[in-house]
Amino acid sequence: MSEAASTFNAIETPAAASAPRGLFSWVATVDHKRIGILYLLTTLVFFVIGGIEALLMRIQLARPNNNFLSPDAFDQLFTMHGTTMIFLVVMPTLIGLANYLVPLMIGARDMAFPRLNALSFWLLPCGGLLLHFSLLAGGAPAVGWFSYAPLSEAPYATTSGVDYWTLSLLILGVGSVAASINLIATILTQRAPGLTIRRLPLFVWMIFINSFLVILALPALNAAIVMLFIDRHLGTHFFAPANGGSAVLWQHFFWSFGHPEVYIMALPAFGIISEVVPVFARRPIFGYEFVAASTVAIALLSFGVWAHHMFAVGLGHPVDLFFAATSMMIAVPTGIKVFAWSATMWGGAIRLTTAMLFAVAFLIQFTIGGLSGITFAVVPIDWQVTGTYYLVAHFHYVLFGGTFFAVFAGLYYWFPKITGRILSERLGKLNFWMALIGFNTAFFVQHFLGLMGMARRIYTYPDLPGWGLLNMISTIGAFLLGASVLILLWNIIVSLRHGKPAGDNPWQAWTLEWATTSPPPAQNFDRVPPIRSRRPLWDLAHPENPDPIVGGAAARDGFVLEKNRVGIVSFLITESVFFLMLILAYLYYNNHDMNGPTPTSMLNPQRTGIYTLCLLASSFTIWLAVKKLERKKHSAFRWLLTLTILLGAVFIIGQGREYLRIFHEGVMVNSNLFATTFFTLTGFHGLHVCIGIIALLILMALAFAGDFKQGRIEAVKSIGLYWHFVDAVWLVVFSVIYLRLLL
């Protein structure tokens, strides 16, 4: 090992590493650093827009019985403010930071899939513009960021605002999922030698876990949104109670995404704090394993607590009881983290830079937000204060006082790395104190307003004792907060021109991103230092007193993964959740008698069974085809590939004939809930089969053109896996829809 310590691990550098210049080079870039910067700039624009929306609402609420805004304008503003801040600011900011930092922190040259990375970014401005286009097309959505049905259904939300909302969220969702798949593949396969998973910087670890949350939670939203869209445009009844649909199902679907989403917005912030606090307290993080494990705990539990958003719906005592218990449970791992950060600072040589100030404020404000969150787990309190400003205060303490303060801390911490210049500390301190005072003034009083019964989402309020005063205080605080953001912008502009040059490692930090120049060269590293602990730069600077070696001498984890495989498996995981939601909807609605067509009268399990056998056989042939390709038997491979496509085509034709038969009976997708759920579920599966067939056709064309002979067969294996997945989904769908009829 002593040899490795003296020589760096060389990374091959590209021939032309000089960065291209000009605007087009930014549009066409696939460099993760530039994409990261683009993410951050785009979100900054949306942050200002969302902030202005908030300030407009605060002006309206400054005085009782105010008529600065009309009720409808107010509805549009709070919907747009929520949607913008969550989907266009917080999530992409965190993804953008991860995009910039993760490859640097793991000593990689770029993300695993650079072009996919560019796609995920460009979906963000697309989605953002589409959402804001609704303003020109008859009005923004005015149904709240969670778009509760039936308010969001066609009869009640008559402008096209909700349609733009659904499409834009779908696009943004796809972008986030693609970015997360990329991050998972990057973290699993692109790490520098020696950086085992157990030596990962905590920011990377939390981004890793967070990416799993994204690929598991976002498809739930996407499925719900697709159903809402079908409801609005094809006249179906998923969430329309007038025809037997269930508005509560929308809430279940939405919050089964919505609660993990809370942690999607919090975990990366935890990661930032876990980097900033140790560096400025000059101590390694206290209880690395506990911080890492509690992240896993939060991620797992976050899927089992969503119904606490729905206590007021009336789900019944047993349900309330269970979800109150799990909601309280999730406070434990979060508490562990807060204790770990506090313990890291305890006895440390704390340097109160602006970044550290924001981190400390995060700790206090997030704890306040967390504690008020626990009160919501107590069902009777929830009944009392849900839908009031107490809730608004709570989640702003978590999201602004928590996540945004962490992002500001991260910005002051990493800005030198990104630009090569340090942000002015003088302006930074001003920025911090104004933000701190402004934020707490704006939101702390809202706790009291909520407890006094002031309802959220109402455009004005009566002149009750104290309400006018508290609201005025809140508005003043909000403007102070807005001013602090202007100072941040000013600081960025000034420091970009005249800031103190940063050097490679201005904070004497320990993780790999500080081992390269600021800003990093296009290839990130010429050489990556040896990594044997969690603080490689500490080991480098203090060879006489290095950190203990983590996880033995092994330079690699026990497993070796290939990036295409990781990518396709992550993709299939997210697809499974999407189908899971569709299957749930089918099961939910088809368990009792209903008017109109029923499965028994419409479907023929035996006939479909034969087509099912064809699809299963095609799974076998593609498996065999890959085996043949591995043994370099190219003609057999082509032959089997063709057979697979034929079998897939037979299945699709069978499916089409079944559809035709049902159409002949006069049954359409909007006939009743059976037809709605049946056509949606089998239709989406059919779509996947068609995509699979197209992919196989491309493979076949390539194969006949003589490709794959050099042994680059990852693409074939990936598409093979996708095909198996499509077949497996059909097996489940077939059992749920058809086999049940035979039982």
Added chain:
Amino acid sequence: MTTRQFLISAWNWNPWVITICVATILIYSARNRFRFNRKTGWLLAGTIMFFLTLASPIDTLADGYLFSAHMMQHLLLLLIVPPLILLSLPSAPVPDRFQNGHWKWLNWILRHPLANWFLGVGGMWLWHAPMLCNAAVSNVWIHRLQYVSLLLMGFAFWWPILSPWRKQRIAPLAGMIYLFSACLGCTVLGIVITFSPVEVCSIYLHPIDRLGILPLIQNLWGLTPAKDQQLGGLLMWVPACLIYFCGIFALFARWHGETGDEAIVPESKTTKTHLQKSHGH
């Protein structure tokens, strides 16, 4: 009848259950030469859980009265008793007769996590098909078959995680995915049972009051058939997932506790010398 009277009187001293429990403890202790350690504790816990499942008032309630009690039995047999028993077994290399001899086929099944996964999750789903669920409550032999099969499927499910034959355990990361996906499988069924008006086990809708405890259950405890089914669905959904999560944390702890060389040298003694060597370099 009051709750207290019920809890005292409703024990079912089934000779079969008692024989199995006593025999298990005796055989285990005899093979251990009556030395007690932590593994004995696991065995005792497992046996007590087994006894409570089949002899306590839970069994009486599950016998035609409460769907949720039936679900509790289900979870105990599938998710609690097997892992406890597996934890109590001393670690050992794979016996020869399982590698080459008569029992090779069993070894083949046990080595394929996908098969075990389907046995475990399938066990949950299969016995909740309305037809099978009703049959199990009304026919005593199908009922017994259900108990035995649940236990066996439970063992099969936990085998890749807790097998005493270390070589057959799957890697910790894979194990986490294995358990998490099983949780999803349960969740789906749990959600459907909780929120859908489906009658999973229609027999529980109109219980025959053999013991005269129906007023106690429905009036005093407030467990109407609708609430009972909701409770059953929730039991399968939330606590079942929490059990899987415990497994995931145990795997996480095991993974972080590894020295990193264990993948190459499984025995702890050699790992130590290996480590010393690498430090000496």
